Amino acid sequence: MAATKPIPTLRGEEKVYFEEAKNGRLVYQLCRDCAQRIFYPRTVCTNCMSENLEYVASAGKGTIYSFTTLHVPGHPEFADDVPYTVVLVDLEEGVRVLADLVDCDPDDVKVGMSVEVLFEAVTEDFTVPRFRPSAQ
Amino acid sequence: MSIRDTVAIVGAAESDVWESQGRSPIGLMAQAIKRALDDAGLRKDDVDGLFTASSYYHMPALNLSEYLKIFPRYVDSTTIGGCSFVSHIQHAAAAIQAGLCEVAVIAYGSTQRSDRGKLVSMAEWLPYEEPYGLQHPISSFGMIAHRHMAEYGTTSEQLAEIAVSARQWAMKNPKAPYPRPLTVEDVVSSRMVSSPLHKFDCCLVTDGGGAMVITSVDRAKDLNSKPIYVLGAGEAANHRNILGMDDLTTTEAVSSSQRAYAMAGVGPADFDTVHVYDAFTISALIQLEDLGFCKKGEGGSFVENGRIAPGGELPVNTNGGGLSYCHPGMLSMFLLLEAVAQLRDEAGERQIPDAQLSLVHGMGGALAGHATAVLSNRRG
Missing domain, CATH: 3.40.47.10 (Thiolase/Chalcone synthase)
Structure with a gap:
């Protein structure tokens, strides 16, 4: 059995993001001053440097911008998972997130493929967003 | 000034x-x-x-x-x-x-x-990437390569040409560790590590x-x-983690090289030897594009038919590079030392006759930091 998977030490905005994930929400930020959409969450807007930012939940749908399938585990804790695929997903709201792809044969993964988010509890306290091919 | x-x-x-x-x-x-x-x-x-x-x-x-x-x-x-x-x-x-x-x-x-043989790194993980089991840094380059393939039709065989050319140069370097040729077939049939990159798409450790x-x-x-x-130099940076790299196929090497070219008053066609950061085949390919040796997206066909191999029109990484000579984690020192060897006429069997102007380009992280230097054995 694989050891515990890595759980990041969370600080500041990072805590908010993963707390929202635990509630089943994939969030990004919207700048109330310039309407910039921001991922990952920050203290100031990447465009105008305003601190007037709000968290917004994504619909969780997007397309694969790129991907890689690991045939050698990135960490010993992933030894039982190979091959597994990590994806960069462009969400419909215009921000990009990184996660893994499940419920998909590695040979079928393609750039541009439609995917949707799901959430998985790694531990009681820590939940991560993941993606799977869209239902349609 | x-x-x-x-x-x-x-x-x-x-x-x-x-x-x-x-x-x-x-x-x-x-x-x-x-x-x-x-x-x-x-x-x-x-x-x-x-x-x-x-x-x-x-x-x-x-x-x-x-x-x-x-x-x-x-x-x-x-x-x-x-x-x-x-x-x-x-x-x-x-x-x-x-x-x-x-x-x-x-x-x-x-x-x-x-x-x-493990990459030693003090790098901190981005919390939004850490839970997913990426292998640093090859998984980032795998995503970069897949995007380049999707946008421009680049193939694994074209990437392999870069490793094959590096090995041909290494065979002229008495200090290189593998004194035998490598073929495209050897590269594409080697173990897949983080797709689409195989073992021989990766540098030595x-x-x-x-x-x-x-x-x-x-x-x-x-x-x-x-x-x-030192006739010219330039730096640039635009991200740290692969999630922060908005465009996976065009890098700030464009900016750093333009700064260096402008300072030196030279362009890509002027160089006798070129030294680029070949941690992976795809990293070298994208740098050749961004440094101006071919158009964006044409790197795959550019490296075919031995163009960057011994006897080709553009001598690249004449010591065998990180792919086939030496890669101790941070490669650019060796890119610089090989350029100096060429410009001093001390490169032995791999010497480019009368080399006068060399380009050195390094990247840091996954095509995140960039630094370019234009070197010559003649005053500018």
Whole structure:
């Protein structure tokens, strides 16, 4: 059995993001001053440097911008998972997130493929967003 | 004011490479520094500027000062990944021109092979990436390669051509570890690590260190070594983590190289040798595009038919590069040292006849930091 998977030490905005994930929400930020959409969450807007930012939940749908399938585990804790695929997903709201792809044969993964988010509890306290091919 | 043609590399040396025979990373730095100072005809006490970067030491300039009992009046351990030493050239030139130091040493040492062949890194994970099991840094380059393939039709066989060419150069380097040819078939049938990158799309993991001595062009006149002049330099950066790289196929190498070309008054067609950061086949391909040797998206066809191999029209990584000679974690020191060897006419069987102008480009992280240098054996 694989050891515990890595759980990041969370600080500041990072805590908010993963707390929202635990509630089943994939969030990004919207700048109330310039309407910039921001991922990952920050203290100031990447465009105008305003601190007037709000968290917004994504619909969780997007397309694969790129991907890689690991045939050698990135960490010993992933030894039982190979091959597994990590994806960069462009969400419909215009921000990009990184996660893994499940419920998909590695040979079928393609750039541009439609995917949707799901959430998985790694531990009681820590939940991560993941993606799977869209239902349609 | 410009740093153009104000300083020269007057000493250059590699430490022992491949396996370190019981030496520490800083021991390899020290060995290379002694050799580089001997090459320049200078002594340790002449050094008043110290430049280094490391994956082993959190404050490496302080480690080096203590280890060698060198007491600099100018210290710089800028760390922007593997290209740090190219950036140190520009910083040293600025410091020397400003009178803040006169004899600068740039040094690196690593025992990545002796450390069981595992990449040694002090890199912190981005919390939004850490839970997913990426292998640093190859998984980032896998995503970069897949995107390049999707946008431009680049193939694994084209990427393999880069590794095949590197091996052909390495076979002319008596210090390279694998004195036998590599084929496209060997590369694409080697073990898949992080798709679409195979084992032979990846650099070697070796021990190794190197050092350079830099001083003003005036001081260089008093020394016996053949000076290599810095005609242009440029830096750029735009992200740290792969999630922050908005466009996976075009990099800030465009900006850093344009800055260096403008300073030197040269362009891609002028170079006799080219030295790019081949941690992976795809990293070299994208740099060749962004440095202006071919159009964006045409790197795959550009490297076909031996164009960058011995006898081809563009000599790239003539020592075999990170793919087939030496890659001790931060490669750019070795790119610089090979350019110096070519410009000094000291490259043996792989010498490009009458090489006068060389381009060195380094990247740091996954195509995140960039530093370019234009070097010549003639004044600008």
